[in-house]
Amino acid sequence: MTILRFSCKIKTQEQQPYVNPNLDPVLLVPGVGGSMLNAVDDRNGTEERVWVSVLAAECKMKTKLWSRYNPSTGKTESLDPxxxxxxxxxxxxxxxxxxLDPDLLIGSESVYYFHDMIIQMLKWGYQEGKTLFGFGFDFRQSNRLQETMDRLAAKLESVYNAAGGKKIDIITHSMGGLLVKCFMCLHSDIFEKYVKNWIAICAPFQGK
Structure with a gap:
């Protein structure tokens, strides 16, 4: 007697993440130490993460990230030319x-910055690149550095356009609040054009 066996694979439809089309775009801005920093070697174009890099912290901090202030440029520059x-x-x-350190497999939660907030906001229906964005910056620099101000202005414009002309809700943490306050004072016209609300978490507005 011959027994025929048939296997049937049922293809289940992949569940799509929840998306709320009515949300205003949000821009997350971290504080001191809250942005990855990469070192680019101008001789060959190679790029490596130097902040945060827990497993090679001492070596990379000394060779790439140690820096000094250059009064002629107004920038903090690496000791390595x-x-x-x-x-x-x-x-x-x-x-x-x-x-901040994706290579850290054990204890990775110790280098989470906005990670938990991003996960939660995605559950609420936000979309990366549609209604959820980030603005990391070189926290070694002055908040008034024109290069940073120009980057933030360009970021606000790009978020506004990506969201279909909706004004932006900014959420800052710590020194990110001082950065946005500085931008608001120096470029109030751009701020008013693109920003709807601003929530500052633990911002040291009184210097504390």
């Missing part, structure tokens, strides 16, 4: 302010 520090812009700016 061939090194340029930059903030990665992946995932619409969220990558640099999410998990």
């Amino acid at each position: 061939n090194t340029r520090i930059m903030v990665p812009g992946d995932r619409n700016g969220l990558y640099a302010i999410d998990n």
Whole structure:
């Protein structure tokens, strides 16, 4: 007697994440130490993360991130003349302010910054690149650095356009609040054009 066996694979439809189309766009801005920093070697273009890099912290801090203030440029510059520090812009700016050291497998929650907030906001219906964005910055620099102000102005415009002309809700933490306050004072016209609400968490407005 021959027994025929048939296997049937039922393809289940992949569940799509919940999306709320009525949400205003949100821009997350971290504080001191809350942005990844990459070192770019201007000689060959290679790029590596130097903040945060727990497993190679001492070596990379000394060789790439140690810096001094240059009064002629108004910038804090690496002691290595061939090194340029930059903030990665992946995932619409969220990558640099999410998990600050993705290579750390054990105890990774110790280097979470906006990670838990991002996860929760995605559950609420926010979308990366549509209604959820990040703005990491080189926290070694002055908040008044024109380069940072220009980057923030460009970021606000790009978020506004990506969200279909909706004004932006900004959420800042710590020194991120001082950065946005500085921008608001220096570029009030741009701030009023693109920003709807601003929530400042633990901002040291009184210098504390």
